[in-house]
Amino acid sequence: PLLVDQIAAGEVVERPSSVVKELLENAVDAGATRIVIDAEEGGGALVRVSDDGGGIPADQLGLALSPHATSKLRDADGLAAIATLGFRGEALASIASVARVRVVSRPPGEELAAAIEQAGGPPGPVAPLAAPAGTTVEVRDLFFNVPARRRFLRAAPTEYGRIAATVQQSAMTHPRVGFRLTHNGRVTLELPAGQDPWERGVAILGRDLDDALLRLDRDEPGWKGASPMRVLALLGRPEIGRASSKFQHFSVNGRPVRDRQLVHALKEAYRGLMPADRQPVAAVHLTLDPAAVDVNVHPTKAEVRFRDAGAAHSLIRAACRERLLAEDL
Numbered sequence: 001p002l003l004v005d006q007i008a009a010g011e012v013v014e015r016p017s018s019v020v021k022e023l024l025e026n027a028v029d030a031g032a033t034r035i036v037i038d039a040e041e042g043g044g045a046l047v048r049v050s051d052d053g054g055g056i057p058a059d060q061l062g063l064a065l066s067p068h069a070t071s072k073l074r075d076a077d078g079l080a081a082i083a084t085l086g087f088r089g090e091a092l093a094s095i096a097s098v099a100r101v102r103v104v105s106r107p108p109g110e111e112l113a114a115a116i117e118q119a120g121g122p123p124g125p126v127a128p129l130a131a132p133a134g135t136t137v138e139v140r141d142l143f144f145n146v147p148a149r150r151r152f153l154r155a156a157p158t159e160y161g162r163i164a165a166t167v168q169q170s171a172m173t174h175p176r177v178g179f180r181l182t183h184n185g186r187v188t189l190e191l192p193a194g195q196d197p198w199e200r201g202v203a204i205l206g207r208d209l210d211d212a213l214l215r216l217d218r219d220e221p222g223w224k225g226a227s228p229m230r231v232l233a234l235l236g237r238p239e240i241g242r243a244s245s246k247f248q249h250f251s252v253n254g255r256p257v258r259d260r261q262l263v264h265a266l267k268e269a270y271r272g273l274m275p276a277d278r279q280p281v282a283a284v285h286l287t288l289d290p291a292a293v294d295v296n297v298h299p300t301k302a303e304v305r306f307r308d309a310g311a312a313h314s315l316i317r318a319a320c321r322e323r324l325l326a327e328d329l
Ligand code: ADP
Pocket: 022, 026, 027, 030, 051, 053, 054, 055, 056, 064, 065, 069, 070, 071, 072, 085, 086, 087, 088, 089, 090, 091, 092, 093, 135
């Protein structure tokens, strides 16, 4: 592969879970209603994502694998108001520069699917075949041609754990999409299509916790310096707090994010209600004017930058705290 491709790949593809993240984003962008994710050996041997979305026309399969080819940035204003999850057009190319990739796709209107393979070099020929409508991207032997990076991968259970977390994050922000995850042939997560954010939240945080999860749905009209913000959340009662913050999910405008300010704002909402060494269980979804927040600070690190970070922090804290205090805790 070209050196430049491998450098770019390092930005996007750090480990199997980053492959999963990119492929899930593409499936969601393609309008999938159901996504199946199969992993083997922590994803290092295989990551396969199948969707029933709009597919890729045969004559564009080669293009989809080439760097900076995207079908999603249609005009100059696109960067400011990104509606799709992907937009850089580098994910598939980056993955294909460090793994053996096979893409099979059929737009629903076409009779035949087409397949293409690429393994570190240029893409192979496009071949027709029969397949269901939608797209399957298969990624085998991640970093087969970059031994230094391959060695950097952790043991399969650890890598698999990150994949599961990535799938959960995506599933949390796309409750209408059905998800199924398998590891080494065993089904580890199954979420039906057509759920609402509450049902999906309960399904992921734990059905046994249903009674302990408080619903919050609030529109904050015109908070300081910005347009309205909608806060939709499931907040675990303080007594189900955990030792770790990994039972917290955040999204901003439909993108899963992991952000210290948000974790902090949530923790502050529970101040005095749970022991300081406990962490809230929660799913918090924020919707606001895309111009008031940058969720694309870095392609892999899911940070957010609010135009007015202080205002966002206090609004989220106050909304969550008020909901908690409204309950007889
Ligand atoms: P980006 O998502 O930034 O556009 P990618 O490299 O992830 O870039 O994908 C390149 C292009 O391939 C996309 O713009 C899209 O047109 C097409 N594509 C990739 N995955 C899928 C999919 N699952 N379904 C339909 N089209 C896809």
